[in-house]
Amino acid sequence: MAFLTGRCMCEAVTWTYSGDITRNLVCYCADCQRATSAPLTAFLGMRPEQLSWSGDIRHYESSPDTFRGFCPSCGTRLYFRSDRWPHEIHVHAATMTNPDDYQPDAQVFMPSRVKWLDRLPTIPTHDGFQQRPSGPPAHRTALRSG
Ligand SMILES: [Zn+2]
Ligand SMILES: [Zn+2]
Secondary structure: OEEEEEEOOOOOOEEEEEEOOOEEEEEOOHHHHHHHOOOOEEEEEEOHHHEEEEOOOEEEEEEOOEEEEEOOOOOOEEEEEEOOOOOOEEEEHHHEOOHHHOOOOEEEOHHHOOHHHHHHHHOOOOOOOOOOOOOOHHHHHHHHHO
């Protein structure tokens, strides 16, 4: 039994959940990549009847009877649900009030995982943005105006 809360970026939409978490999965499927503009998506499986929302929510029907909810003000993705699994809704873990509380226990759709994720441990890291882009000045100008 968990008690969790969450919100979108602009805080127009909030959610509260009191119930069992049915899944903690990280999804690499191509649809989630497109829908979230991100290489991976983390979900919390919840019972719809124990989840309450406040605020205006829109959804996109990404495949027949499958819906992806989002905040119409800020665009934050909120959930995935499908009529194929009526007793479960997948809420985006990144919307949790404390996203660090998330504990994934499964990774799914591994064949569509983008290959560059494997390189992350070897790529230079920074606490904030890099100080300046690399490359000659002319190249930087072209990037800015593009
Ligand atoms: Zn919002
Ligand atoms: Zn997916």
